[in-house]
Amino acid sequence: MIPAIPTITLQSKVEIPQLGFGTWKILPIDIPEAIDGALQSGYRHIDTAQGYGNEQAIGEALSCSGIKREEIFLVSKLDNCNHLPPDVYRSFEQSLTDLKVDYLDLFLIHWPVPLLYDGDFVSTWKALIDLQDKHLVKAIGVSNFEPKHIRQLIQETGQKPDINQIEVHPFFQNNATRAWTIEHGIAVEAWSPLGQGQILQDHRLESLAAKYGKSTAQITLRWHIQHGNIVFPKSSSLTRMRENLEIFDFELSPDEIALLDSCDQGENGRLGPHPERHNAM
């Protein structure tokens, strides 16, 4: 049976499934099987990016699936080399073409890259607002933005993002940015929710997994869900895709949530680059 996945209502009044399917590092050649497996398992929220190089393959797989466009929540992200407004429009159009759709559900600025473009990500944000005004995208947001970056967007445009997609997992909980984002009514998407698989042998996760008859991945995803994070774990294995969906039939207690909260290693647990220093095009 396909589990019912809860949704979260964004400030644009758009409903996003709280659990989706991540596609970073899934090569185009492997996409047909991965997307087919994800859709058959019950995923209806797909996270990709211009930089993943797999939009075209995803578009092909989705259009072959027979599932109606409006049943899929489709997300992409603007590549760091496309921040200038003419490049936003051109590359967004290309994403629509590659994904074989005439709108996206959510489009994000992938990184703020404050060391590039003379530190200007506001004109990029204005172009995303324009795409939303033209009904080419339902919700817009950012990824890897620190509070000061978002504050600047709000101050200069009056429009806050629907979402901030940031690195969050038990070993790197990104608490300051996460708390600020939530306080400002912006939903948090947790990227690498399983810590790219590197955290799953932790003994605290293992003890809870034994208690509930679940895997350590399921315990970790359940912790995210109870914190209100939106997650999209990646897997190319059908068994794991299904396993990652089976997290709505149990609940961690407040003490168990607190135990996982105590796994935070601060900056030592960070897997990706710090957003202030990431300037790769």
Ligand code: NAD
């Ligand atoms: P993840 O935390 O989802 O972990 C993926 C790894 O965990 C894979 O090696 C997979 O084989 C393993 N795994 C998955 N399910 C498992 C299970 N049930 N048991 C054991 N192992 C399991 O890592 P991710 O792919 O980096 O993050 C998820 C998604 O987040 C990406 O695919 C992408 O869509 C997004 N993302 C966004 C950014 C960003 O900058 N915005 C950065 C990284 C990732």
